[in-house]
Amino acid sequence: MNAAAPPLALLAELTHRCPLRCPYCSNPLELERASGELDTDAWVRVFGEAADMGVLQVHFSGGEPTVRKDLERLVAACGALGLYTNLITSGVLLDEGRIAALAGAGLEHVQLSFQDSEEAGGDRIGGYKGGHAKKVEVARLVRKAGLALTLNMVVHRQNLHNLPAMIELAVGLDAHRVEIAHVQYYGWGLKNRAALIPTRAQLDEATAVVEAARQRLKGVLVFDYVVPDYYARRPKSCMGGWGRNFLNVMPSGRVLPCHAAETIPGLRFDSVSDRPLQQIWETSDAFQRFRGTGWMPEPCRSCDRREIDWGGCRCQAFAITGDAARTDPACELSSDHQRIVELAQTESDRAPPAFVYRGLGAGAARTEPALSEDAVPGAGRS
Amino acid sequence: MNAGVAIDEGSVPRFQPHMKLRFDKKRERWTILAPERLFLPDEIALEILRRCDGVATIGAIVDALAGKFDAPRDVIMDDVKKLVQDFAEKGVLYTKER
Ligand code: SF4
Numbered sequence: 053m054n055a056a057a058p059p060l061a062l063l064a065e066l067t068h069r070c071p072l073r074c075p076y077c078s079n080p081l082e083l084e085r086a087s088g089e090l091d092t093d094a095w096v097r098v099f100g101e102a103a104d105m106g107v108l109q110v111h112f113s114g115g116e117p118t119v120r121k122d123l124e125r126l127v128a129a130c131g132a133l134g135l136y137t138n139l140i141t142s143g144v145l146l147d148e149g150r151i152a153a154l155a156g157a158g159l160e161h162v163q164l165s166f167q168d169s170e171e172a173g174g175d176r177i178g179g180y181k182g183g184h185a186k187k188v189e190v191a192r193l194v195r196k197a198g199l200a201l202t203l204n205m206v207v208h209r210q211n212l213h214n215l216p217a218m219i220e221l222a223v224g225l226d227a228h229r230v231e232i233a234h235v236q237y238y239g240w241g242l243k244n245r246a247a248l249i250p251t252r253a254q255l256d257e258a259t260a261v262v263e264a265a266r267q268r269l270k271g272v273l274v275f276d277y278v279v280p281d282y283y284a285r286r287p288k289s290c291m292g293g294w295g296r297n298f299l300n301v302m303p304s305g306r307v308l309p310c311h312a313a314e315t316i317p318g319l320r321f322d323s324v325s326d327r328p329l330q331q332i333w334e335t336s337d338a339f340q341r342f343r344g345t346g347w348m349p350e351p352c353r354s355c356d357r358r359e360i361d362w363g364g365c366r367c368q369a370f371a372i373t374g375d376a377a378r379t380d381p382a383c384e385l386s387s388d389h390q391r392i393v394e395l396a397q398t399e400s401d402r403a404p405p406a407f408v409y410r411g412l413g414a415g416a417a418r419t420e421p422a423l424s425e426d427a428v429p430g431a432g433r434s
Numbered sequence: 435m436n437a438g439v440a441i442d443e444g445s446v447p448r449f450q451p452h453m454k455l456r457f458d459k460k461r462e463r464w465t466i467l468a469p470e471r472l473f474l475p476d477e478i479a480l481e482i483l484r485r486c487d488g489v490a491t492i493g494a495i496v497d498a499l500a501g502k503f504d505a506p507r508d509v510i511m512d513d514v515k516k517l518v519q520d521f522a523e524k525g526v527l528y529t530k531e532r
């Protein structure tokens with residue numbers, strides 16, 4: 053059958069709580085509550101099992117992982133296990149003392165997200181007043197503490213005009229690396245697709261800007277660039293293949309092959325509270341369903357790229373076609389490809405609708421750009 | 435042109451703080467761990483990378499390898515410079531002048 057080589061990396065979604073409300077947040081529409089989160093001991097046990105299995109890297113993510121008061125302890129536990137630790141954060145809850153504590157615990161890298169190159173756009177898109185200025189300050193503190201820094205820039209039609217300024221911001225803040233990622237359309241991003249999707253011309257211009265900057269800044273700044281699938285000819289190798297390299301552990305302990313996998317109905321997910329991680333990796337229905345090439349329909353089944361891109365993204369196949377077991381429509385060879393092209397063209401040509409900000413309960417999310425901090429869902433411990 | 439990576443005999447290559455060369459016991463191979471990325475250096479690359487300790491100059495690394503591998507110094511010099519340049523552009527190493 054589909055024998056599973058051990059995973060390389062574990063994404064620990066410590067919590068879904070976050071003070072920001074990005075309309076492209078990769079968290080599910082149904083956010084998990086604080087009361088259901090794994091406790092410190094459970095996470096430490098999971099990291100131990102992961103290290104035994106052969107996992108090399110742990111990415112602390114969320115939500116906003118720094119909401120967890122035990123983050124330093126979790127970082128230190130991973131360090132003791134020889135795991136590489138990376139913090140993916142919006143930064144707004146960090147201060148100098150906390151950054152020193154995390155550095156002292158052995159944290160090896162910080163990925164700090166920015167919503168735009170400047171305050172007005174950044175605070176509007178993140179739905180959090182004062183967020184941008186705070187991020188700039190936190191970036192400086194991270195570097196001052198001697199920690200390595202990547203800036204994560206999620207780009208879309210409402211901030212692409214500032215792309216050159218975003219790159220300058222990364223240079224100015226002495227980042228080692230910048231990740232420029234076009235929004236991926238599932239979860240909140242799918243809900244807000246019409247407000248986010250760029251035109252083909254905008255995408256081409258962005259790609260040219262990134263390529264020129266990459267050449268110019270060789271040895272100064274490393275670039276990672278993720279293009280939007282809707283304009284691709286071949287899909288990306290999503291997660292490096294389903295159940296091949298990555299595990300994603302949700303705040304409650306459910307284990308997913310990718311953070312969006314729960315958008316696919318009918319998959320059964322197991323929890324670290326019920327079964328050992330290794331068993332879940334090797335036998336869980338969610339992992340076995342699309343692992344390898346056995347599940348593939350044509351044209352993937354007989355395609356010479358089937359072990360390069362693994363048929364693309366299952367969540368995207370489901371989002372567009374209603375069937376997760378079809379070829380990713382991002383692929384030109386898929387009979388659904390025309391649909392994705394038309395969606396992209398029609399939506400990007402129209403004026404963008406208002407954002408549906410991320411919040412607890414998708415239906416209850418506020419649609420107007422409310423900038424006050426007080427109405428922030430999920431910010432406090434419940 | 436790019437002034438970021440200029441390498442000569444006196445350059446001192448070292449690892450960026452977030453790039454970790456570690457032995458992967460499960461898979462029995464050396465790995466450079468980086469955020470969202472792994473590099474798997476081959477044997478020759480490993481010989482060079484393990485000497486990038488922030489003290490040794492390119493010249494000293496080449497001397498050590500020339501002694502060990504019995505190959506002409508200028509050939510090794512070319513290889514070492516190329517590799518250091520490449521890993522510097524990938525953000526794994528950086529160099530400072532002595
Ligand atoms: S709301 Fe924004 S900052 Fe918060 S978890 Fe989602 S994408 Fe990250």
Ligand code: SF4
Nearest residue numbers: 352355357358363383
């Ligand atoms: S047909 Fe399938 S395997 Fe071939 S390129 Fe398209 S998605 Fe990849």
